[in-house]
Amino acid sequence: MIKILQEIILDFQEIEVFSGIPRHLDVTPLHGKATVCIGVRRSGKSTFLFQLMQGLLGKGVIRQNILYLNFFDDRLHGLQQSGLGVILDAYYSLYPDKKNSEKVYCFFDEIQAIDGWEPFVDRLMRTENCEVYITGSSARMLSKEIATQMRGRALSWEVFPFSFREYLDYLGLDGGDGVLSTKQRLFVQNAFEQYWEAGGFPEVASLERHLRVKIHQDYFHAVLFRDLVERHDISHPKALTDLAHWLVDNTASLYSLNKLTGYLKSLGHKVPHSSVADYLAWFEDAYFLFTVRLFDASLSRANANPKKIYCIDHAMVTSVSSGILVNTGHLLENLVFTALRRVTPDIFYYKTKGGREVDFIAQWQDRPRLLVQVCETLVNPTTRKREIAALEEAMMELNLPTGIIVTRQEEEQMVLKAGTIEVIPAWRFLLYNPPFLY
Template structure:
């Protein structure tokens, strides 16, 4: 590794930090335009409130999530909040996606950056340190832990790998951190980005046409913040760019694996999302060995490309042996890479509902039993709290199947009510002592 000189470090820090007066934060853009997630730094109160709560703990704050989900912007919004009470020279932001730092990939660069900053900008004041995409620096954990233990900085870090939540990282930081997973926009956030408020059922009913139009955009192009405000003709190309960068940089490059095989596997999973699969069935379909498929799937999950769920069973051993269902982190990838929107809209609905349940903090399973299946078994802590089916159109052809699967799930877990989420149908039904609420997907997402 070739270390930079202090002059080179100062040039990089000056590019990413404006220690001059900020007259209007919303008009201030970092010089590296590519890293400005959405220009005006629109608020995401759910995350900002949680960061503020964690700030008071004094612990290391860790933001993880898929690339371009808004982690960097949340750091900048936190800097904005701090700048109201803290001297701007106390704020130090470093982005390890900067090409000038690529060959400086161990903890020595962290020491050099911090020393240079102390010598030239903030010799003895408090420090709020923001390390963006820090997983690019090997050994960062011990360096950060030491800085924390010596009480030399309040530390915020981001990373695009779920490994930053693993037991290894928790051990390295000795429980000194609090973590937040950052997702692409919820549909409610998407509406906000589009300037539409929906805080009540009155709003929902009076703006239903506009809400439905924006939902069609949302399910087709996904919820990445920058893409939400792009012109329609640019969204596909931007999604493909995100997709390729994640595969090449966050997975193939990091794990030194075969890019073509990874690409084929990812295409297969995106084309078969929401369907039951096993590592064995995938390896047979692609003609790859079992170990390769298993390691590649794990790498895709660590980079937040996919989540997986298992068939619910009271026996953990049986759960682990069951097939998985895979869900894309963002439906934009499904449409951009694998298939046409109109031909698979039912699967997209299921994927959107899964992502919303995941964001709400639930543990999710499916249930296949006695030739009936329920899409989602919803668990909170140690208790099953809900069951739901998802279909685009509930009609005479699928009504029996959807209802039977839901009743089977409700009876298994002692639930007196289940849900069917569909495009627009809304009604209450009752079968075999189980109440069933049918609701429009936009209603589910917003309330």
Template sequence: MDDKWSALEKYNLWNGNSYKLGLLRTSYINKIHAFVGNKLVKVLVGQRRSGKSYILRQIASGLISDLGVHPNNILYINKEYLEFDFIDNYQELEKLYQLYREKLNPQGKVYLFFDEIQNVDGWERFVNSHSQDFVEECELFISGSNSRMLSSELATLLSGRYVEFHIFPYNYMEYIQVADTVGGRSSYLSYLQRGGLPELYNLPDTESQKQYVASVKDTVLLRDIVKRKPVRDVRLLDDVFIYLVNNVSNLFSIQNVINFFKSKNRKVSYDTLSNYLSYIEEAFLAYKTERYNIKGKEVLAGNCKYYLNDLAFKNFLYPGFAYGVGYLLENAVYIELRRFGFQVYVGTIRDKEVDFVAMKDDRIIYIQVAYMMETEETMEREYASLLSIADSYEKYVVSMDEVQFPSREGIRHVQAWNLSEILK
């Protein structure tokens, strides 16, 4: 029991302890703070190593500095730490929580922070019980790296009693801060060629960064997928992810992937491939994006596209494949739309394609992405799809051009490094 208590003392803000907080991610902090003070469970989801732990610690520290919460009223547990390996199930978690209350005897509301909680068997029973306890009042903040495990189980037990925040790696504005640089084409290009995994910016050279990104990928595949899913062919899972990385923004069908592996003398079943793709998506490594018929206002079955959660996987692990900056830009625009809470589709209208149809509440945005519009021919091509849309919703062309082009028949040009300004 002494070892368990020592682990709690080591990682909590008691006795004058403090956290290394890293870059303060105010866009997330502000959203989450708006829900502080009620019984809703605050759920942070996202790919492993995207910064969820830092955000939880930033919130915990903010409760003390901004709201005057006593440090003894905050309990933080990260299941990733070896010291907490003994917490296999919700009963062990409950015992540790009761040990905390016995030792510190906190007065009033307690704030519970549990990182990577999906690694505790039956965790949802603990969360459900303490989030609704009106005698020993608790407010819970939890994080996890598997979309299905969190959403399905929370939706079952906590319907209407939780709020979810999808955490992405650094965006461009955060990159500017952590890289201590200025906004513009040059720095945005550097961002595209690096990625946003926060820990990358604490590593000294390209080789250590490459090793880190490889370890993130392996950890997600092995711990978040293989350990939890019926994966019989780990190599195939890895190869499917490699295929996704190198086919970002291309129209995608499972049959095409089957044919690809068949050309390599590897037999893959439709069901196996479909399952592996869903596992990759559940772990937030990539996102499936359906096509949307703009004129018919309906989602189309069949081919889709995939986009990566972070460009570091492409940039550090598989840079030898043909992959222009335009593809990196398109992926970055997609993720920025998702960061701002848009539901994103690939648009089709007649025989033309619109890169993105983004929807949020009553707002609809059509976006075409182009690396550079150096010639009149290129400009005509990029504007053509948007010009064919008859409605009056917002329309933009996003590019890396240094020159800001004037609006054209209601279509605005946005330089990629200014994209966030139009999405607010």
């Protein structure tokens, strides 16, 4: 195993590191803490590690002081038996003079593939002169359990597929800092239409539709079978796949545990409620599908009510879904959800005392709550009246002076009794709203 590790370490030091488009992710390594980057597979976590490496090289760190391992490499399968401690043996047998004398920068990609990684990294942080950077595709790496096993020696950041601003960077366009010229605005609006079609996964950003669809479907199956079936040893993989398809087909729609269990039963799957609940939790753990609960002070009431489902990427929905139930309004709502989810996990839907629904209420620490309604167009008078009434009623009940309606194209400002409602086109919302995000 040591010889294999030495080859992998030396091979990486000889290749040119591809750093891609710089991400809008402000990761600040702290002394004594491992830097953990987590997110859905293929979101750009490995490339982000390479960007961090490039930053170190730019500060004068030499390549020999950078140790990189990708634990999805088949050659590292034997580490499960030999233990992770052999990594240090392999590295310091190559560079014995560096032991305790020079800082080593350890980059471990998808380390959750190896059981027992937490005590290894904890020991590394305690006993070696090193900085540790880790990626993983499991939200479990944010959990209190991991924090306990790591004795507080880890700080986590989430990595999502390209935001719209990062997509503009990919296209070489300037998103501005609040005000755009007419020419800039036209370029940005055209870029939004491309983003609407392509989504945020970096690998598919410039591909033709048929290739994008194929790759999205490959991602879908990789998440299901590598991040769920294999990781959790699921005994009913067909039930899991059927459930995933139903949820993607019903993006931005309400579901209940009873409804999902009944649906699987209708297909001949004998899966109990508890297993369906586990599947839903594991979808979210893999950063693939997200559940949004009703906003309620009582957690039991929130859990008793139907929940809404969203996907990590709106374009992936179009590539994977049957196309029967998902419409452009659902995709727009999904797009707004992912924009909010990048900056806070505390997102709910709201139901007024009069039974009207607002799509999102988002919470940030030390900031006012944000109410967001999503509507493709307000041209229809009935739709307009319904969406405004729901948002205004929620603003009054929650004592919030502002609310937002995100549309595809429309833009206006309404001053009502409850406060101000900003109607914002999706491209502008992704760039500038909420204002404190940028």
